[in-house]
Amino acid sequence: MPELPEVETVARGLHKRVAGDTIHSVWIGEKLQPLKSPAAQIVSTLEGKRIARVHRAGKHIIVDLEGSSATRKKISRSRAGKRRMEDGKAQWIVHLGMTGQLMVSKPGSEVVRHTHLIAQLASGRELRFVDPRMFGKLSVHLDEFDPGGIEPLEVTEDQFRALFRGRKTPIKSALLNQKLLRGVGNIYADESLHRAGIRPRRQAATLSREQLHKLHEMVRKVLLEAIQAGGSSISDYVNADGEEGMFQIQHRVYGREGEPCLRCRTPIRRVVIAGRSSHYCPQCQK
DNA sequence: ATACCGACCTGTCAGC
DNA sequence: TGCTGACAGGTCGGTA
Numbered sequence: 001m002p003e004l005p006e007v008e009t010v011a012r013g014l015h016k017r018v019a020g021d022t023i024h025s026v027w028i029g030e031k032l033q034p035l036k037s038p039a040a041q042i043v044s045t046l047e048g049k050r051i052a053r054v055h056r057a058g059k060h061i062i063v064d065l066e067g068s069s070a071t072r073k074k075i076s077r078s079r080a081g082k083r084r085m086e087d088g089k090a091q092w093i094v095h096l097g098m099t100g101q102l103m104v105s106k107p108g109s110e111v112v113r114h115t116h117l118i119a120q121l122a123s124g125r126e127l128r129f130v131d132p133r134m135f136g137k138l139s140v141h142l143d144e145f146d147p148g149g150i151e152p153l154e155v156t157e158d159q160f161r162a163l164f165r166g167r168k169t170p171i172k173s174a175l176l177n178q179k180l181l182r183g184v185g186n187i188y189a190d191e192s193l194h195r196a197g198i199r200p201r202r203q204a205a206t207l208s209r210e211q212l213h214k215l216h217e218m219v220r221k222v223l224l225e226a227i228q229a230g231g232s233s234i235s236d237y238v239n240a241d242g243e244e245g246m247f248q249i250q251h252r253v254y255g256r257e258g259e260p261c262l263r264c265r266t267p268i269r270r271v272v273i274a275g276r277s278s279h280y281c282p283q284c285q286k
Numbered sequence: 287a288t289a290c291c292g293a294c295c296t297g298t299c300a301g302c
Numbered sequence: 303t304g305c306t307g308a309c310a311g312g313t314c315g316g317t318a
Contacts, residue, residue, distance in 0.1 A: 033294080033295075097295095098295090099295090099296080114296080131295095132295080132296050132297065133294085133295045133296050133297080134294080134295055134296080135294070135295070167288090168288085168289085169288080169289065169290095173289080173290090235297090235298080236297090274289080274290070274291090275290075275291065275292080
């Protein structure tokens with residue numbers, strides 16, 4: 001579900017609302033699928049921590065945690081030798097998968113089906129993770145989390161060209177490969193390729209310098225416009241406040257099979273590449 | 287190493 | 303009304 005713009009929107013919303021708050025206690029549901037770290041480890045890492053910052057890397061939400069001031073005082077008073085704990089820094093990583101939601105709720109509000117984690121905050125609010133399909137993943141890390149790949153909003157044109165050099169895979173598949181660029185998913189791959197005038201099946205290595213220049217530009221442009229619009233809501237994506245994004249109305253190919261290309265009126269075609277629906281204009285994209 | 291393909295899950299919607 | 307199949311923003315592991 002959520003690609004870079006949706007995850008960015010959620011992370012920004014969460015940061016604005018819960019940074020500075022402290023996680024009081026954590027409840028985790030029975031279903032174990034969404035956990036990459038053991039439940040007990042997630043609970044013990046989160047509880048008592050202050051949320052310093054919420055940000056994004058690729059499609060991962062990163063919650064920076066640090067020991068609460070109360071804990072800090074207690075530890076430094078009791079044991080000078082255990083100063084490592086004093087820092088108490090950790091990261092809580094949330095991947096939303098296809099249908100995951102991380103949102104701030106009022107404590108009394110109804111706990112919807114498929115709620116897998118509830119973190120009670122000192123302010124009285126709750127941070128909840130809901131995920132019907134359970135493709136999402138939760139984990140905690142004591143060292144800096146690195147998902148690999150390059151941020152598409154930071155990649156230089158030289159780096160971008162190098163990513164695809166010698167790759168025989170379809171450019172669409174390469175754009176979806178998170179080890180190369182992190183954060184581009186099915187919607188934004190299709191939208192970027194349409195704007196760059198490149199067919200999704202084109203072998204990455206055969207793209208001209210000019211086409212790569214254009215693609216680099218369009219990936220960036222599409223992602224920025226989507227962030228501006230608060231992401232794309234197809235069926236169940238909502239931001240941290242439970243609001244839908246608006247970028248779906250600006251989609252030029254994704255989900256528009258059979259409808260006219262907005263540039264040349266040719267019907268948009270849908271094919272399957274690497275198991276994913278891929279939409280393109282047979283006239284505009286070469 | 288590289289590249290498809292099914293599997294992982296639940297929910298929704300179109301068609302019969 | 304209800305059944306069936308296709309499909310859904312993502313990623314992983316097995317297989318060629």
